[in-house]
Amino acid sequence: MKFNARYNLRRQDSKKPEKIYLICRFVGEKFVYPLAFNVLPKHWNIKTGEVRNVIDEPNRDIINNYLRGLKAAAKDIYDKAIVARTPVTKQLLKSGLDRWTGKTVEDKPIFWSWTEKYIEESPKRINPKTGRVISHRTIQEYNTTFEYLKEFEKANREKLDYDNINLHTLKDFRDYLTTVKGFSLNNIAKHIDNLRQFLRAADADKISIDADTINPKRFTIAREAPQDVYLNETELLSISALDLSDHTKHLTFTQLQNGKEKAAKVQYATLDRVRDLFIIGCYTGLRVSDYNNIKPHHIKGDYLDLYQRKTGQRVVIPIHDTVRQIMAKYGGHTPPKISDQKLNMYIKEICREAGIVETIEKQQTKGGEKVANVLQKWQMVTSHTARRSFASNMTKQGIPIQQIMQITGHKKESVFLKYVKLTGMEHAEIMRKHMMTGNNNKHLLNAL
Structure with a gap:
């Protein structure tokens, strides 16, 4: 995009x-x-956009220096927004230029100007929990919440500012996202969390706020466990066995764009690479940000030795035979990286081609009501399904949870267990195997 x-x-x-x-x-x-x-127009150089070097304009140098600085500031505001993946708007430019010129922004309450500045400066801030800069995804979510807050203010017909944001504001914002926007519980919770983050940051900056708004005991927001899926060993074998070797071929499929179905196609060569990356994720337990970025120096003999991008934690992972076969296909390395967006789009089509079409009823609360949608399993597969598949399949094999957590990098068992998506029958089967093992041991003892 040009500026x-x-x-x-x-x-x-x-x-x-x-x-x-x-x-x-x-x-x-x-x-x-x-x-x-x-x-005066006669003293103005249209070509250079500056004041001419004439004696009748004694302040020409001061004005011209100011013009150069302001233009550079405008370009800087635009460039920083692009890097931070922040939507470039007229209001964004106006706010930034107003700050550069020293104007007072009287048409916006302090809540809006301070929060906008907080979001703009997010790329430079360090997350105290990870010691890393704020991620692009988090900043995008901040911007989305900011836009919804502006819509809410307009619909509520009451200006938002620190002196009138209270518990009623949180409840009204929640109700707006529920009834007007029709969002799911977890989506609503995310935007409430972001609003509270804005308020906590303002409080840390010595701005007076209603303390109840950031007290989780004074206002709780409902959430529900996401209905995610995992792929079992049989399904992973079906994906691995899919013949994508003829890279001259392509797959035609239908995708949604702006709410409308549109025909699209993708080369087998791309699908082959996506499939291989995803399978590596299924047998390493890595997040997509990690299994999509494995470097040669991470491969240490029979192990992958790397630091997780999200947490910075070091993990050492044994290389599964399936992963080794994929690496041999790429000259001892892992497949080249592909964008997360394409990976998420194409892995669904790969799963559909592999016959992963089990019907699943997905229930979630949207717009304040329980909504049920019947989907085929391939429609619910994402890049993160790989990590859930690893956790579920390893648990299913009876490997102790603490050992699996050493590979996935989880520190809390409660968090890890959210990745284990086994059915009640699968849990019962694991228990039955342990009981049979126990009986066999008992017979051995009796024999002695």
């Missing part, structure tokens, strides 16, 4: 001094920002 900034006068043919305007164009948008300076 262009230039200066212009309101009227070039005027005999009187005219105000200078900064004109910014980006992604089909035009943003006009007025300056405090006025100049």
Whole structure:
């Protein structure tokens, strides 16, 4: 996306001094920002966008230096937004330029200006829990919550500011997301959490807020366990056995774009790589950010030895025979990286082609009501299904949970168990095997 900034006068043919305007164009948008300076059109250089070097304009150097600085500031605001994957809007540019020029932003309450600045500065902040910079995904979620808060303010017809945000605000925002937006419980909880994060940060910055709003005991938000799936060993074998070797072929499928179905196609070569990356995830328990970024120096003989990107924790993982076969296919390395978006899209189609079409009724609370959708299993598979499949299959094999956690990097058993998606029958089968083992041991003791 290109960004262009230039200066212009309101009227070039005027005999009187005219105000200078900064004109910014980006992604089909035009943003006009007025300056405090006025100049005679005959003293203005249209080509350079600066004041001419004439004696009649004694402040020309001061004005021109100011113009260069302001234009650089506008470009900097745009570049930082692109890096942070923040939507570039006219309001974003105006707020940034107002701060650069020292203007007071009187048309926005402090809540909006402070929160906007907090989000803009997020790429530079360190997450105290991980010691790393705030992730792009978190910043995107902050921006989404910020937009929903603006919609909520408009619908509620009451300006949001720190002196009137209280427990009723949290309840009203929750109700708005439930009834107007029709969001699921967990989506609502995420946006409430983000609002509270904004308030906690403001409180840390010595801004007076209602303490009850950040006290989890004063306002609890409902959540529900996500109905995720895992792929068992038989299903993983079906995926591995899928013949994608003819890289001249392609697969045609249907995808949703802006709520409409659209035909799309993908080369077998891409599907082959996606399948191999996903299978590696299923036999290592790594997150997609890790199994999609395995480097040669991570491969140490029969083990993968690496630091997890999300937590920074070191894990040592034995290389499964299936993973070794995939690596041999790529000259002893893992497949080249592919974007998370494409991986998520294509792994569904791979699972469908592999015949993973079991019907599943998925229930969740949306818009305040229990909603049931009947899906085929392939539709519920994502890049993160690989990690759940590893945790579930290893547990199913009877490997002690503490050992599996050493591989996945989980520190809390309660968190790890959320990844184990075995059915009641599968748990019963594990118990039956242990009971049979116990009986065999008993017979051995009796024989002695």
